[in-house]
Amino acid sequence: MSKREVQASVKDERLVQKRRDQMIKGAVALFKQKGFHRTTTREIANAAGFSIGTLYEYIRTKEDVLYLVCDSIYDHVSDRLQKDLELKQGTIESLKKGIANFFYVMDEMQEEILVMYQEVKSLSKDALPYVLKKELEMTGMFESLLEKCVENGELNLSEKQIKIIAHDIFVQGQMWSFRRWALRKLYTLDEYIELQTDLLLSGIKQLHSSEAALRKGGEG
Structure with missing residues (x-):
């Protein structure tokens, strides 16, 4: 589109x-x-x-302004996710960098993000599908990062697992925007990024261990 x-x-x-x-x-x-x-x-x-x-x-029209607000968020996210990743594609380090950059944008643009989700329903029928597709494209960037990690042997994930993990990352970033008023009482942004990233990677590792155990049990 x-x-x-x-x-x-x-x-x-x-x-x-x-x-x-x-x-x-x-x-x-x-x-x-x-x-x-x-x-x-x-x-x-x-x-x-x-x-x-x-x-x-x-x-x-006034709606044009709301559209520009929505579009500017996704442009910033796209630019930040691409930053410094070219030389590290397909590594766990590139995945961590992508997650951190995304969370930083969610912090920097909290006001815009809150307004967008509050008022996106006011967009016209021709503008709304574009904005929703842009959100899927942002999630798709994380899918690409994860896929490259799989190709490099850094991760072992199925296509469905890649998609759900990409959505998880996106929602975790949005959560910092929506719940920052509470989360900042508990963590700095960097602490939040480190904790969420560690939980994500630990979950992937646990997933692999569970699947390996099931395969072993089936062979037995």
Whole structure:
């Protein structure tokens, strides 16, 4: 699915990105405080630091702003997951790095993530499937990391096991965003990452031990 186009009358791509970043920052605070439907485009423009007329040079509808919020989250996640992984693909170290980078993004973009899940229902029928597909693509990145570990002999997992573990990682990252108010009383972010990663790898190891025991019992 190609990237959904949000039309702008301004042709300078750098300026478009700058203005939209300002919109996203202002809109997130408003959506969190008032909700999507109670927030006006004029309020978004004021929060972004420019006029309502300028706002409509970069978007066409208020929904475009919510869409940009959602899309920016996934762009950040994608960029961070790819960072520093090229030379370490297919290793446990690359998997740990990918998990850590994802959790860091969940921490950095907590406000955006909370708004997205609260207001994603307000997206139109053409935008919602794209956003949901982007989420599956993020999970797919972890599937790829796990598959490369299997190919290198670092892990021994079936296709179904790879898929459920990828979803587990994604949900654990989201949990830090949704439950950070409670989790930060117990752990630093780095402690949370280390604990969740250790539990994940221990679970995989236990899974292998259980399967080996079942095979041995069957042979007996």
